[in-house]
Amino acid sequence: MKAVSCLHSTLEVVDLPAPRPAEGQLVLDVLRCGICGSDLHAKDHADELTEVMAEGGYHDFARSDTPVVMGHEFCGQVAERGRKVGKEFRPGTTVVSFPLLRAHGGVHLTGLSPKAPGGYAEQVLAEAALTFPVPNGLDPATAALTEPMAVAYHAVRRSEITGKDVAIVLGCGPVGLAVICHLKTHGVRTIVASDFSPGRRALAQRCGADVVVDPAEESPYEAVPAGQRGLTELPALYEVGVGAMEKLRRLPGWQHVYRVADRLGGTAPKRPVVFECVGVPGMIDGVIAAAPLASRIIVVGVCMGDDKLRPAMAIGKEVDLRFVFGYTPLEFRDTLHLLADGKVDASALVTGTVGLAGVAAAFEALGDPERHAKILIDPAGTATAP
The missing domain is CATH 3.90.180.10 (Medium-chain alcohol dehydrogenases, catalytic domain)
Structure with missing residues (x-):
């Protein structure tokens, strides 16, 4: 043969x-x-x-x-x-x-x-x-x-993203585009895609991105609609925390109110779910430095060389860093059926x-x-x- x-x-x-x-x-x-x-x-x-x-x-x-x-x-x-x-x-x-x-x-x-x-x-x-x-x-x-789309499907599932979350996809190569396709199917209402290439940004729009940006001209984090942006600087978080406590402490049994709000997610700052789909040295540390506080970062791009990051930056911002690789046999099978049933459009x-x-x-x-x-x-x- x-x-x-x-x-x-x-x-x-x-x-x-x-x-x-x-x-x-x-x-x-x-x-x-x-x-x-x-x-x-x-x-x-x-x-x-x-x-x-x-x-x-x-x-x-x-x-x-x-x-x-x-x-x-x-x-x-x-x-x-x-x-x-x-x-x-x-x-x-x-x-x-x-x-x-x-x-x-x-x-x-x-x-x-x-x-x-x-x-x-x-x-x-x-x-x-x-x-x-x-x-x-x-x-x-x-x-x-099926195989590359299963990689993206696994990444989206591992992200635990909801429809109300903001997704930011960095890099619109095949993996980033596949992630966008699945985010759209998953019901995520705000998808921001970032790539230096005009052609790739056009493909990202075809796949379902709501906002596309050239990172040389605009930060993808600032491109998030104003009402959905998270806090980007620690002093702003400190101010919110002190201000909230000043109001809460005026209430009898304030700790019970705090517990209920915490259980419902009302005490956590707004944060995006960031999909790093570039995979070159420096990207992970750059995302940690630029993303809003408490961001959840899903590392999908495979960096083949050595890299470094500053743990103190990640700790201070309390980011959630998740690495993903491959998929399960069930995710592979389910991806095939999502494509065959027309629920995911990967034609672009x-x-x-x-x-x-x-x-x-x-x-x-x-x-x-x-x-x-x-x-x-x-x-x-x-x-x-x-």
């Missing part, structure tokens, strides 16, 4: 043996596979990621000196079933799959390990237990977005498609945020440029 191999930062179409399914596995004919930001980074900086993953105990991540077939955002048709695979996966069934694979005595990251070749190929292996039939005739291009994300011969050109094109957001690979296609 044809596949795109990455070796020493070079992408090349090669011939590889067709995969064979082990017990409980499927061979899929790949219909579409998305190019992820982690793929872009792994192409040139795989060894940095390998070191980080090894510290976490996983020693089979992609290396620059070992050929790897990337691609973990794929939709395909069942071509062959291994033993003990259920009848729901008849040949020809269109499916998406959670990108983990049993192979070589362990479980490996599909498309991010040489031991689990990914979807930049005509065929890919998948675990039947982690594979889901595509419902409602959902088109393969949209179904292939896909900006181009290439065949296997066009993957290298697609990687280059994705370096320009004005040109593309998400490019899909169609292994049967002939396009050499997105």
Whole structure:
């Protein structure tokens, strides 16, 4: 079969043996596979990621000196079933799959390990237990977005955001745009999106952002409607606290009133939920410094290098910092059905498609945020440029 191999930062179409399914596995004919930001980074900086993953105990991540077939955002048709695979996966069934694979005595990251070749190929292996039939005739291009949309769905769920909260999304690449799509579906009434790129800001509006800003011209925190802004300076919080207590202490049994107000959330300052979707050094510390007091910060962007922050700043402002990664199998399944049922509209994300011969050109094109957001690979296609 044809596949795109990455070796020493070079992408090349090669011939590889067709995969064979082990017990409980499927061979899929790949219909579409998305190019992820982690793929872009792994192409040139795989060894940095390998070191980080090894510290976490996983020693089979992609290396620059070992050929790897990337691609973990794929939709395909069942071509062959291994033993003990259920009848729901008849040949020809269109499916998406959670990108983990049993192979070589362990479980490996599909498309991010040489031991689990990914979807930049005509065929890919998948675990039947982690594979889901595509419902409602959902088109393969949209179904292939299940994986990145599941990342965003997990981030929104972990944020515990409500419809009344203000959401601020920093960075409108594919992950930020996916977060905006889910926030809109979740019923969040005020979504502020920030990106330097005019093209990305336009896509953010298509995905549901209510306010878009160029951070070079305007702070996303100041772009929040006046009545919904939080306190940004500690002296203002101190003044509010002292003033409130001056009034409360005039009441008999003031502590009981305070307890009721506290239980109902009336004593906490207004604060946004901030989604950091950029993932470059300095972003986390910058958000902590600029965001209102008591902000909840969800770190979605994956910073591949070393970073630093000032704990005293985070402590003094009492920010809530949450890191997110991946998704659960149930979130993956539910994301697929949200897309298939039309409850989440991710149509704005896909900006181009290439065949296997066009993957290298697609990687280059994705370096320009004005040109593309998400490019899909169609292994049967002939396009050499997105």
